[in-house]
Each structure stands twice: as C-alpha cells, then as structure tokens.
Amino acid sequence: DTGVSxxxxxxxxKRGQNVTFRCDPISEHNRLYWYRQTLGQGxxxxxxxxxxxxxxxxxxxxxxxxxxxxxxSFSTLxxxxxxxxxxxxxxxxxxSTGHEQFFGPGTRLTVL
Amino acid sequence: xxxxxxxxxxxxxQEGDSAVIKCTYSDSASNYFPWxxxxxxxxxxxxxxxxxxxxxxxxxRIAVTLNKTAKHFSLHITETQPEDSAVYFCAASPGxxxxxxxxxxxxxxxxxxx
Numbered sequence: 414d415t416g417v418s419x420x421x422x423x424x425x426x427k428r429g430q431n432v433t434f435r436c437d438p439i440s441e442h443n444r445l446y447w448y449r450q451t452l453g454q455g456x457x458x459x460x461x462x463x464x465x466x467x468x469x470x471x472x473x474x475x476x477x478x479x480x481x482x483x484x485x486s487f488s489t490l491x492x493x494x495x496x497x498x499x500x501x502x503x504x505x506x507x508x509s510t511g512h513e514q515f516f517g518p519g520t521r522l523t524v525l
Numbered sequence: 526x527x528x529x530x531x532x533x534x535x536x537x538x539q540e541g542d543s544a545v546i547k548c549t550y551s552d553s554a555s556n557y558f559p560w561x562x563x564x565x566x567x568x569x570x571x572x573x574x575x576x577x578x579x580x581x582x583x584x585x586r587i588a589v590t591l592n593k594t595a596k597h598f599s600l601h602i603t604e605t606q607p608e609d610s611a612v613y614f615c616a617a618s619p620g621x622x623x624x625x626x627x628x629x630x631x632x633x634x635x636x637x638x639x
Contacts, residue, residue, distance in 0.1 A: 444625065446625070446626070446627075454629075454631055454632070455529075455616070455629025455630055455631055455632050456569065456614070456627070457629070458626040458627060458628065461625060461626060468623075468625075469624055469625070469626060471626075504568070504569070508625075511625045512557050512559075512574065512576075512625075513559070513571060513574065514559070514571070514627060515571060516561075516568040516569045516570070516571075517568060518568045519568060
C-alpha cells in the first residue's frame with residue numbers, strides 16, 4: 414500500500430497522559446498536514462509542514478499539542494496532558510502540490 | 526477566517542436519481558475547492574476538485590460547479606448507485622498568505638436506496 418499510513422490506528426489513554434501519533438506520507442510528497450475530526454463534523458486543520466518546516470499552525474491548537482517532521486518524511490503529533498476533549502480522530506494527509514491532499518486512515522484517540 | 530457551510534445535512538434518493546450538494550464559502554480569496562467522500566470508518570477520499578479559474582468540471586457521473594460571484598459551489602452526482610452512499614464533505618482553501626489548509630463543511634450524509 415503506497416498511500417498515507419498512520420500508527421497506531423486506535424489509542425485509549427487516561428486523562429493526563431501523553432500520547433504520540435505517527436504519520437508516513439505518500440513517497441515524494443513534500444507536504445504533510447494534520448487534521449482532527451470529531452463525530453458529525455468535517456476535518457479541522459491543525460498544522461502543516463513543507464519538508465521539515467512547520468509553516469502553519471491553527472490558532473485553535475493548544476500549547477499541549479506539538480508536531481514534528483524532522484527529516485521531511487514521517488511526522489509525529491504529540492499531545493501532552495491529554496483531556497477528554499482531545500478525544501477525536503486524528504487524520505494526516507499529504508500532497509505534492511499543496512492542493513490535492515490525500516488522507517490516511519486516521520488514529521482514533523479515546524481519553525478516559 | 527474562511528467559513529464553509531454545507532447543505533442539506535442529509536439526503537436520501539432512489540437508485541438512478543441525481544443528487545446535488547451545495548456549499549457556500551465566505552472568503553473571496555479562496556482558490557481551491559475539493560470534495561471528499563467518507564464511508565463509515567474510512568478515510569476521506571478525494572473525488573473531484575475545482576480551482577477558482579474554472580467554472581465547471583466533470584468526471585464520469587460526478588460534476589462540480591463554481592460560482593465565484595455568489596461564493597458557492599455544488600457537487601452533482603448522476604445515476605446514483607448504492608455504493609455512492611457516504612458522507613460527502615466540501616472544502617475550501619483560503620490561499621491567503623500561501624496557506625494550504627483546507628476548511629471543511631460539516632458534511633452531508635447521502636443514502637441511495639436500491
């Protein structure tokens with residue numbers, strides 16, 4: 414499968430714990446995006462990278478969230494001190510053009 | 526910032542009928558408008574898109590139209606089939622300052638009855 418992959422697919426954690434998700438984009442895609450989707454809503458933009466550079470972050474993104482893409486390939490999204498409101502599907506997408514964005518299967522986070 | 530509204534929120538049609546989903550956007554600088562199909566438990570799948578310099582685009586049974594003056598765009602599905610049943614999301618890319626983020630609508634659940 415040469416599409417976007419994400420790991421893990423599901424994560425259950427207790428409130429206050431830290432979690433980290435990984436995204437592997439489509440090969441040769443230099444752009445990588447993180448979105449969050451809650452039930453009954455469309456994906457909501459969190460942040461995006463072009464190569465290693467984090468070029469945009471949503472103003473809604475709490476300081477507890479941090480994302481990296483150290484070598485311009487895979488990316489990680491870390492949430493510190495998780496809260497129940499962080500429960501959502503975290504989607505990653507990649508693109509070579511900045512327009513057509515192809516999504517991964519997502520990581521479903523449940524915070525108890 | 527950009528705001529995308531989508532309606533209706535649900536639509537039920539008979540197999541073979543046409544379906545139309547409408548979206549409006551607020552930022553006149555938006556320049557890219559994709560449509561995604563999301564089946565239950567699956568990833569959003571890009572099905573068609575249109576750029577601001579084009580008024581209409583067609584791909585087999587699906588077509589998208591864009592009215593920049595009115596700031597709305599629509600997805601048309603003809604000859605619907607049960608496998609078209611899914612949630613459809615429209616999105617807009619504000620484009621300001623080189624932003625590449627997509628702003629999504631809340632989605633429309635399409636049910637195609639056999």
